[in-house]
Amino acid sequence: MSWPKFDLGDFPQQTKESWKKKVIADLKGKPYEDLSWEVDKDLILDCMYTDDEGLEIIRIPARAMQSDTNEWLIHQDFKGLGSKMNAEILEALKNGVNSIGFTLSDLHENPKALDGVYQNMLRLRLDCSISDFNKSSLKDQIKTLDFSADYSALVLDVFTEKEVSKSLIVNAISEIKNIYSWRLKLNVSVFTEAGFGPVDALALAALKLTDLLDLAAEAGVDEKTLYEHLEVELCMGRSYLADVGLIRSMRAMLNKVLRMWSGDIKAEIPVFIQANSARFNLSRLDAYNGLLRGTIAGMSATIGGADAVMIRPFDELWANSAEALRYARNTQHLLKEESMLDAVQDPMKGALIVEKLCAKLLEAGWNKFQKWSDEGTYLELLSQGVIENAAEKAAAHLQKQLDEQSLILLGVNKYSAPHSSLPEMKALEAAAEIKAFRWAEKHESKSEKA
Numbered sequence: 001m002s003w004p005k006f007d008l009g010d011f012p013q014q015t016k017e018s019w020k021k022k023v024i025a026d027l028k029g030k031p032y033e034d035l036s037w038e039v040d041k042d043l044i045l046d047c048m049y050t051d052d053e054g055l056e057i058i059r060i061p062a063r064a065m066q067s068d069t070n071e072w073l074i075h076q077d078f079k080g081l082g083s084k085m086n087a088e089i090l091e092a093l094k095n096g097v098n099s100i101g102f103t104l105s106d107l108h109e110n111p112k113a114l115d116g117v118y119q120n121m122l123r124l125r126l127d128c129s130i131s132d133f134n135k136s137s138l139k140d141q142i143k144t145l146d147f148s149a150d151y152s153a154l155v156l157d158v159f160t161e162k163e164v165s166k167s168l169i170v171n172a173i174s175e176i177k178n179i180y181s182w183r184l185k186l187n188v189s190v191f192t193e194a195g196f197g198p199v200d201a202l203a204l205a206a207l208k209l210t211d212l213l214d215l216a217a218e219a220g221v222d223e224k225t226l227y228e229h230l231e232v233e234l235c236m237g238r239s240y241l242a243d244v245g246l247i248r249s250m251r252a253m254l255n256k257v258l259r260m261w262s263g264d265i266k267a268e269i270p271v272f273i274q275a276n277s278a279r280f281n282l283s284r285l286d287a288y289n290g291l292l293r294g295t296i297a298g299m300s301a302t303i304g305g306a307d308a309v310m311i312r313p314f315d316e317l318w319a320n321s322a323e324a325l326r327y328a329r330n331t332q333h334l335l336k337e338e339s340m341l342d343a344v345q346d347p348m349k350g351a352l353i354v355e356k357l358c359a360k361l362l363e364a365g366w367n368k369f370q371k372w373s374d375e376g377t378y379l380e381l382l383s384q385g386v387i388e389n390a391a392e393k394a395a396a397h398l399q400k401q402l403d404e405q406s407l408i409l410l411g412v413n414k415y416s417a418p419h420s421s422l423p424e425m426k427a428l429e430a431a432a433e434i435k436a437f438r439w440a441e442k443h444e445s446k447s448e449k450a
Helices: 016-027 082-094 104-109 136-142 166-179 189-194 198-218 223-228 240-262 289-304 322-337 352-375 378-383 386-404 441-449
Strands: 037-040 043-045 073-077 099-103 123-129 153-157 182-187 230-236 272-277 308-310
Touching: 037 198, 037 240, 037 352, 043 352, 073 123, 073 322, 082 099, 099 104, 104 123, 104 136, 153 166, 166 182, 166 198, 182 198, 189 198, 189 230, 189 386, 198 223, 198 230, 198 240, 198 352, 198 378, 198 386, 223 230, 223 240, 230 240, 230 289, 240 272, 240 289, 240 352, 272 289, 289 308, 289 322, 378 386, 386 441
Parallel strands: 073 099, 073 308, 099 123, 123 153, 153 182, 182 230, 230 272, 272 308
Antiparallel strands: 037 043
16 A cells, blocks of 8 residues: 655745734734733733744753652641641651651740651751741750751741841851751742742842852852752742743753852752742632642642642641641642653753743843842842832732733632631731732632621
8 A cells, every 4th residue: 555645845834924814814803912921011922933933942950859750859848736746747758748847946846746757768848047046945956857868958048037137147157057957048939929920030039049149158158059058949820831931940040140150151050949839829719729729830840840849738828627738748649640740851841832931031030130130139129128019019910910800810800609708817927028919818808798
């Protein structure tokens, strides 16, 4: 049997302009611009792309967890649990968690929290503020821990407390580097939770990192050592592909700052990134939709290449039930065992829409970083209220989109079911540098009044 021969010359070559004309014709009068993708208020992408545009593909630096697969750590936090902490940790470990987080204060209040835990077989993340680290009574607790497992460390966030002086920060870094298995935390999730989009998140991460490099240098830590001990925390939940792009372009942004700082145009050091599902899109109006949002956030985190992932319980803000915790853990098992998202080293490599997104995010983020830098350092702008004001404007933009339904939060600003009462919100831990903005808050308030 002979197969017919095809002459590819029968198919005329198409350009982006010819495709655009076809799309406009199919729209039958509707504006072509309506199909544009607003990744961020500072970044709007065309609805289509072709390989004749000379697309730039940026080189994404390696992850901290280097392997032939896309393996990641399943993380769960255990904060503010009191005497229940030990039982909760053992239950989580029995059900597949291999990375746990808690605060220095939690450990001090419950010294038996890790009884029965094989600490050398999982990642321990001990979160610590400057003021807690400077309490001598708490330092003795740290000495009882086994940080021998990969990526286990005392994680110091030097920006959490506005009132802490620069000299105290430098002294803490000087001490921590000589005594403990340590990491310095670059918390970028505070920006996303406050309402900033991915462009500002990248820019502010770079601005914050330059301050951290300055502080570390005063404490006798060079940039190479800092990067090797850097832990970045990101927040997923704004948009599936935008979140994928945020993780990938964040790695490029951090190393671009390294090259600028060191003057070495080839400098590149893997950085550990933990990505958590968002709090800002959780709502009491549509609790179980939070399961879907957590799943999508987990997909973005794992496909984007996070080293550790935490999916929050869908009812974390008001109940934090055992049911929701189990769903959150099992979602990650499903992403591994059934979706096989851990099988391929970089699942999005070569996908042109993602490569274009990463290049554009990096370009826009770097330009925004330079504008922020011209105004001052991160700590200066934070103390002057400049960053807080920018966050309020970003939140107002999001609120306007939610009110106009150009941004949809299903079950909240569209298809919301009537509620006679809503569960009472839990008291959350003290806010970080910037006040968080929760998307559903206004609509929940309306429902409660009704």
